[in-house]
Amino acid sequence: MTTEDQKKAAALAAFDYVKSGMKVGLGTGTTANHFIRELAARAKGGLDVECVASSRATFKLASDLGLKMTTLEKHPHLDVTVDGTDEFDASFQLIKGGGGALLVEKIVASSSRYMVVIADQSKKVATLGRFPLPVEVVPFGINATAWKIERALRICNLKGKLVLRQKQGKPFVTDSGNAIIDVAIGAIPDARRLDHLLGSIPGVVDHGLFIDICGIVLMGTDDGVKTFRKA
Numbered sequence: 001m002t003t004e005d006q007k008k009a010a011a012l013a014a015f016d017y018v019k020s021g022m023k024v025g026l027g028t029g030t031t032a033n034h035f036i037r038e039l040a041a042r043a044k045g046g047l048d049v050e051c052v053a054s055s056r057a058t059f060k061l062a063s064d065l066g067l068k069m070t071t072l073e074k075h076p077h078l079d080v081t082v083d084g085t086d087e088f089d090a091s092f093q094l095i096k097g098g099g100g101a102l103l104v105e106k107i108v109a110s111s112s113r114y115m116v117v118i119a120d121q122s123k124k125v126a127t128l129g130r131f132p133l134p135v136e137v138v139p140f141g142i143n144a145t146a147w148k149i150e151r152a153l154r155i156c157n158l159k160g161k162l163v164l165r166q167k168q169g170k171p172f173v174t175d176s177g178n179a180i181i182d183v184a185i186g187a188i189p190d191a192r193r194l195d196h197l198l199g200s201i202p203g204v205v206d207h208g209l210f211i212d213i214c215g216i217v218l219m220g221t222d223d224g225v226k227t228f229r230k231a
């Protein structure tokens with residue numbers, strides 16, 4: 001099975017958690033896109049769902065495909081969000097934000113009864129941190145925010161290389177108008193502590209650690225889809 005096949009198989013397995021009448025949060029990225037395309041096909045066949053997008057790109061794809069879109073303003077409680085991830089560990093902790101949509105993805109997922117993560121098998125890690133941690137920051141005072149991020153890492157006995165994310169030679173701008181600093185850390189043994197410390201830095205809008213948000217991971221493998229479910 002190719003990685004793409006694994007992503008697609010995981011996306012199809014997510015339909016066990018989607019029923020007519022539900023309000024569904026839509027993730028961002030290539031794996032989420034497999035889910036969105038299949039959801040649109042099933043909606044044409046009668047599955048009646050309303051969707052909230054986690055990014056402009058997802059909104060465009062889903063609405064172009066004819067899915068009924070709604071907002072968190074209208075429906076602040078969603079039934080389920082289906083999204084991809086950059087990494088997950090055995091405690092259902094994630095690193096997300098490779099596509100830069102982490103802030104809205106976290107708002108949408110945490111507003112949902114269930115967050116179902118769909119992933120290929122390369123995304124499973126023993127300890128988070130192989131993927132550089134995206135930190136979304138307000139552009140004002142970015143260098144001051146950067147040293148506070150480094151201080152938070154030191155408190156956790158970690159070191160990281162901070163890189164301002166670029167797109168086509170210019171600083172990347174998120175859907176919310178912020179910048180992203182990617183922090184290459186390596187293993188993060190206590191992600192919960194780092195989550196708290198980063199979250200308390202003025203200027204940090206959010207970061208890609210998702211702790212206590214995801215309860216189900218569907219992982220496509222060469223031997224079919226493996227389900228991990230939080231007790």
Ligand code: 5RP
Pocket residue numbers: 027028029030031032083084085086095096097098099100101102105
């Ligand atoms: C976007 C994300 C994505 O879910 C993550 O980057 C995984 O992407 P893909 O499904 O393309 O591998 O967090 O911000």
